[in-house]
Amino acid sequence: MTNNWEKYIKQFRYYLKMERSLSDNSIQAYVRDIEKLYGFIQDHFPNINPEEIQFEVLRKFVQQLGALEVSVFTQARVISGIKAFFRFLMYEELIAEDPSVLLETPKVGRKLPDTLNYQEIVQMLEGVQLGEPEGHRNRAILEMLYSSGLRVSELTELKLGQVYEDIGFLRIIGKGNKERLVPIGSDALKYLKIYLEEIRKHQKIAKDHEEFVFLNRRGKKLTRVMVYLIIKNLADAVGIRKKVSPHTFRHSFATHLIEGGADLRVVQEMLGHESITTTEIYTHLDRDYLRQVLTDCHPRK
Template sequence: MTWDEKIKDFEIFLRFERNFSENTLDAYIRDIKKLKEYAESDLENISPDTIGYDNLQEYIFQLSKQKFSERSQARWISSIKAFFKYLVEDEIREDNPASLLEGPKLGLYLPDTLSLADINRIIGAIEVNSDLGRRNQCIIEVLYGCGLRVSELIEIKISNISFKENYIRVNGKGNKTRFVPLAHYTADLLKKYISEIRQNNKINKKYEDTLFLNSRGTSMSRVIVFLIIKELTDKAGVSKKISPHTFRHSFATHLLQNGADLRYIQEMLGHSSITTTGIYTHLKTEELRDVILNYHPRNNNKFAE
């Protein structure tokens, strides 16, 4: 993993999911590039997934001695915190080394999720009478139905799909392989896409085994998947800020809500630590709290009367 790779991904995230203005986007990326230069020159080229709190604190201290304004210093910290929060959300890191840069530790980050109704509205916004629409339908169904990262989605090989056993062999983060079950509904959609839609496209020889292709017959990019989801979300009237990762979060949350064991969810998501998967138990706890506050008679004003 390199700084340049993660900074580029962060830029895509800010541009397409957070809808940052060009000026704000440029400022954030410029701040993180300065941190990259510091890591390369003063920290023996330490990577973004291993840099620690003490490193970041020393970096901010060195900058503060250069008589920058308090406003500039506040923006550096804001940029750095946003960058490492993104790395946690994208599961590059399990911890956030920037969380203590300002005062007390921030609360646990709880990712946005979609209700099943929202997901159905987004899928319902797809025009499935076109080849492009059928492809996009499969993309959304696989993101949600299999809980994949967007990087895993665009790398799926047809040869790694077993329709006999209904699973996809996924090469995940850290080059770790896992086998993700395919629901019968999702498997049927993929079979039809491969046999009826994909073969109609001109396919670049290098990508003959790649499942999802762009109009040039080559592998899709993360940006294209972001844009597809943004367009469908707007069309469906879903107001939440949604990224490909939102479907992964929703997959895990819905499994947990329906009684799936956290260990099985860990395996399907490809988390190396149960701690990472444990964030979804907090989502369930939040839901339980709301139910109690809304429906428990001891919290009902009429009961108190």
């Protein structure tokens, strides 16, 4: 019997890239999940091709994940990958019925992201030592993360041609190479201009890094790890004990917008979320904030 697994997994990878426009990291995660299923099939049902799988086989695979004490988060992600794979087979008319339809995803409690309140944001911003060699660059980085809600990868990949200073917008290339226009606040723009005109302009820039906005001292674009370390070290220096990362600034950006009454669809657009359900987590944060206000301020709390 012909083994169609590797052929279909290869086609699935291509589909995720070309049809779904997913990022390389997302594609790799999906494919790894299907390869886990394939490994299980090889061990227990070596003669079954993807188009012959029944629900019972998938159920046994999921049971094995549970028996191996795989976390519910990982189980949920693997099941999501399996469902995507069989939807692809349906899309390509390689199967007539989807055996994964009845697979139940374990309930995952959604962890609310860590945020900084506005006073802590100010504490971080003002904690940057502008007299140090990378001071103005670091201040511009933090201002932009908070002002525009950028992912750290969007910040490190940002190029000079994507900054529209005259209209106060950034053209961001997000997940799956999807573009969006994001406003940049006046303070962030001010510190960005200082960095570009007074610091970066005088740097010796490495070949092939000329277009990147944020550079290290060797004239090469910053890495995500470097941005993480800049923020972690600054949080330690100013005495913030929360676990602070570049993503904390993105979460704080969204949370403060929602608390201020911003429309959820507008926040979704600025964050570059494909689904509004991802953005809705910030409404939960807002409700927690409102409850806390009631507890702290109401006379009959």
